[in-house]
Amino acid sequence: MFDLIKTLTQTxxxxxxxxxxxxxxxxxxxxxxxxxxxxxMGNLICVKKGxxxxxxxxxxxxxxxxxxxxxxxxxxxxxxxxxxxxxLIILGQRVVFExxxxxxxxxxxxIDNMKNAKLDKMFIxxxxxxxxxxxxxxxxxxxxxxxxDTIEQNGRIISKxxxxxxxxxxxxxxxxxEPETDNEIYYVFTTQEEVGLRGAKTAAFGIVPDxxxxxxxxxxxxxxxxxxxxxxxGEGPTIKIKDRSVIAHPEVKDALIMAATExxxxxxxxxxxxxxxxxxxxxxxAGGIPSGGVSIPTRFIHDAAEMVDMKDVENAIKLLAxxxxx
Amino acid sequence: MMEVLELxxxxxxxxxxxxxxxxxxxxxxxxxxxxxxxxxxxxxxxLIAFKKGTGNSGLRIMLDAHxxxxxxxxxxxxxxxxxxxxTIGGIEARVLVGKRVRVGEKGIPGVIGFKPIHxxxxxxxxxxxNKKKLTIxxxxxxxxxxxxxxxxxDYVTFAYDPxxxxxxxxxxxxxxxxxxxxxxxxxxxxxxxxxVYGCFTVQEEVGLKGAKTASYQVxxxxxxxxxGTTCYDVPDTQEQGMSTRxxxxxxxxxMDRSVITDRDLVRFIASxxxxxxxxxxxxxxxxxxxxxxxxxxxxxxxxxxxxAVPCRYIHTPVSVMDKSDFNHMITLARKVLETLPKSDxxxxxxxxxxxxxxxxxxxxxxxxxx
Numbered sequence: 045m046f047d048l049i050k051t052l053t054q055t056x057x058x059x060x061x062x063x064x065x066x067x068x069x070x071x072x073x074x075x076x077x078x079x080x081x082x083x084x085m086g087n088l089i090c091v092k093k094g095x096x097x098x099x100x101x102x103x104x105x106x107x108x109x110x111x112x113x114x115x116x117x118x119x120x121x122x123x124x125x126x127x128x129x130x131x132l133i134i135l136g137q138r139v140v141f142e143x144x145x146x147x148x149x150x151x152x153x154x155i156d157n158m159k160n161a162k163l164d165k166m167f168i169x170x171x172x173x174x175x176x177x178x179x180x181x182x183x184x185x186x187x188x189x190x191x192x193d194t195i196e197q198n199g200r201i202i203s204k205x206x207x208x209x210x211x212x213x214x215x216x217x218x219x220x221x222e223p224e225t226d227n228e229i230y231y232v233f234t235t236q237e238e239v240g241l242r243g244a245k246t247a248a249f250g251i252v253p254d255x256x257x258x259x260x261x262x263x264x265x266x267x268x269x270x271x272x273x274x275x276x277x278g279e280g281p282t283i284k285i286k287d288r289s290v291i292a293h294p295e296v297k298d299a300l301i302m303a304a305t306e307x308x309x310x311x312x313x314x315x316x317x318x319x320x321x322x323x324x325x326x327x328x329x330a331g332g333i334p335s336g337g338v339s340i341p342t343r344f345i346h347d348a349a350e351m352v353d354m355k356d357v358e359n360a361i362k363l364l365a366x367x368x369x370x
Numbered sequence: 371m372m373e374v375l376e377l378x379x380x381x382x383x384x385x386x387x388x389x390x391x392x393x394x395x396x397x398x399x400x401x402x403x404x405x406x407x408x409x410x411x412x413x414x415x416x417l418i419a420f421k422k423g424t425g426n427s428g429l430r431i432m433l434d435a436h437x438x439x440x441x442x443x444x445x446x447x448x449x450x451x452x453x454x455x456x457t458i459g460g461i462e463a464r465v466l467v468g469k470r471v472r473v474g475e476k477g478i479p480g481v482i483g484f485k486p487i488h489x490x491x492x493x494x495x496x497x498x499x500n501k502k503k504l505t506i507x508x509x510x511x512x513x514x515x516x517x518x519x520x521x522x523x524d525y526v527t528f529a530y531d532p533x534x535x536x537x538x539x540x541x542x543x544x545x546x547x548x549x550x551x552x553x554x555x556x557x558x559x560x561x562x563x564x565x566v567y568g569c570f571t572v573q574e575e576v577g578l579k580g581a582k583t584a585s586y587q588v589x590x591x592x593x594x595x596x597x598g599t600t601c602y603d604v605p606d607t608q609e610q611g612m613s614t615r616x617x618x619x620x621x622x623x624x625m626d627r628s629v630i631t632d633r634d635l636v637r638f639i640a641s642x643x644x645x646x647x648x649x650x651x652x653x654x655x656x657x658x659x660x661x662x663x664x665x666x667x668x669x670x671x672x673x674x675x676x677x678a679v680p681c682r683y684i685h686t687p688v689s690v691m692d693k694s695d696f697n698h699m700i701t702l703a704r705k706v707l708e709t710l711p712k713s714d715x716x717x718x719x720x721x722x723x724x725x726x727x728x729x730x731x732x733x734x735x736x737x738x739x740x
Binding site (some may be wrong): 061064081082083084087111113114116122124125164170184198236239242243246247249250266304308369 | 378592609610611612624625630631632633637653654655656666667669670671672673716719721722723724
């Protein structure tokens with residue numbers, strides 16, 4: 045499981061450029077499901093055929109990153125954000141582009157004046173000495189992602205892009221375990237979630253499932269000085285009640301709770317005050333789709349070093365396996 | 371090309387604030403109806419024109435240009451005959467002061483007045499303008515007289531005629547997005563391999579609304595959005611803050627607030643430009659939104675790209691463009707339409723499951739006059 049997580053998190057895939065992640069997942073699931081297709085938005089849709097309900101499980105492939113907007117005469121790169129990037133924590137971070145070019149993010153003013161730390165005062169240095177030299181490696185419109193290796197320590201994973209490759213890993217593992225059910229399962233790996241839940245919308249339109257879950261990360265409330273939230277790492281995957289984009293359908297939520305309690309799988313209730321998930325665009329697609337979510341409690345979301353607990357990941361897979369049988 | 375430029379100038383003189391695009395739509399329709407195969411006007415007011423393709427792949431491309439422009443609406447008539455108003459779409463308060471306007475369908479002349487500098491307190495001279503304090507003066511002596519000419523809810527537009535000037539430049543109101551409309555009218559004269567749906571859409575400036583219902587009806591496989599975009603080679607902008615540059619060719623969008631465009635399609639457009647020596651540029655900021663954001667997420671998804679003419683001082687009565695950018699946009703779009711079906715960007719399109727276009731046209735012999 046760790047190797048799967050490592051492979052998925054270390055694959056390049058900012059919003060709109062998810063192809064490599066899709067290829068990796070396609071390689072893992074080919075032959076294990078009945079059909080694999082992509083749509084115009086780049087969503088990867090893997091179908092396990094069945095005669096029962098159509099259940100859609102969605103995890104987004106894209107990760108946050110930066111986009112090159114300008115390269116100056118000296119080869120310094122100006123950039124904008126792809127998805128939500130907290131300006132303070134990206135200073136000094138490394139970014140890597142699709143072709144492997146690495147750059148460092150720095151800031152125009154002195155480091156003690158952080159109040160005005162805005163992205164348009166920052167730049168990326170790729171070690172180029174001129175515009176010409178820089179343009180050989182990076183062009184306007186190219187996207188970069190943060191560098192952050194994947195390690196396991198004390199039963200926890202630290203890595204970049206756990207949002208939401210951990211969701212992708214959960215779905216891949218679930219599909220490989222081939223849960224026994226008559227239901228038709230759609231393992232959907234979506235695009236462009238970080239810029240507005242876009243891919244899930246067209247994926248859901250093409251499927252029109254009876255029920256859908258977003259498998260994503262959620263905030264927690266167990267680090268010093270954070271906002272109160274009744275979610276802790278290691279106490280089980282969460283069953284979504286609401287986030288900023290969706291209120292979970294009561295039947296979906298109840299079915300998840302029943303699957304967890306009947307099978308003695310630990311779980312927590314999730315009320316996430318900030319951030320949305322693919323469920324937000326799925327539930328208002330077509331004539332409306334009952335939707336909910338199962339999330340992995342995650343620390344330091346959108347940092348280059350996010351953290352999850354392996355027990356939560358394993359229990360999420362167990363919970364979903366029971367859910368799709370119902 | 372002279373002809374299409376005259377068309378553009380005429381289009382900028384027409385009034386079409388979001389929600390009241392009829393004058394623009396009527397003009398466009400009167401010109402295109404003889405060379406498109408069919409058309410309809412939908413419930414929102416979008417004009418959707420159809421041009422049957424020569425091929426039989428069943429693939430559809432949507433060309434979008436929004437007809438609406440930013441403007442104002444009368445919200446109250448004061449007892450002294452001055453009109454209070456609201457802005458429709460993004461107009462900055464400082465742009466409004468001292469501008470000539472037309473009010474209502476009859477085009478009643480007016481001016482947005484302001485306290486002269488002689489009477490201002492020193493605190494009022496700091497340059498900031500409170501939009502709520504501005505009024506339109508139509509020269510009426512009191513409310514009764516004003517009510518004879520205008521009413522609450524009347525649309526207001528800037529009253530400025532286009533001017534050719536400088537080095538191949540054009541100054542006009544509403545270049546955003548009559549440049550797209552004129553280009554689309556020109557492109558519809560051609561016939562291409564794929565079915566083309568030319569959509570002149572409404573209410574873009576107030577939230578990309580018309581494009582939503584238009585693309586729902588067309589269910590295209592691909593879409594090209596023709597636009598006027600921000601251009602910041604204007605005073606006080608550092609080079610890295612420039613969005614686009616006037617005279618450097620049409621601008622392609624990689625990403626903005628509403629959309630990340632289809633990478634293969636954008637690359638194909640760029641390589642087409644290079645192949646035919648047509649200048650182009652990438653838009654260097656990620657602000658603003660376009661109809662591409664709405665069209666992309668329609669149905670099972672649409673591969674989208676945005677091509678735009680850089681417009682200095684956009685959303686003012688005096689936006690400025692370089693005529694060569696406009697001409698190059700048309701040339702490039704035409705080349706793209708001609709060569710797209712054989713390109714790599716279109717390779718997988720026939721495998722995309724998109725519901726059929728709502729059958730507006732296919733089964734009808736003649737034109738559907740609305």
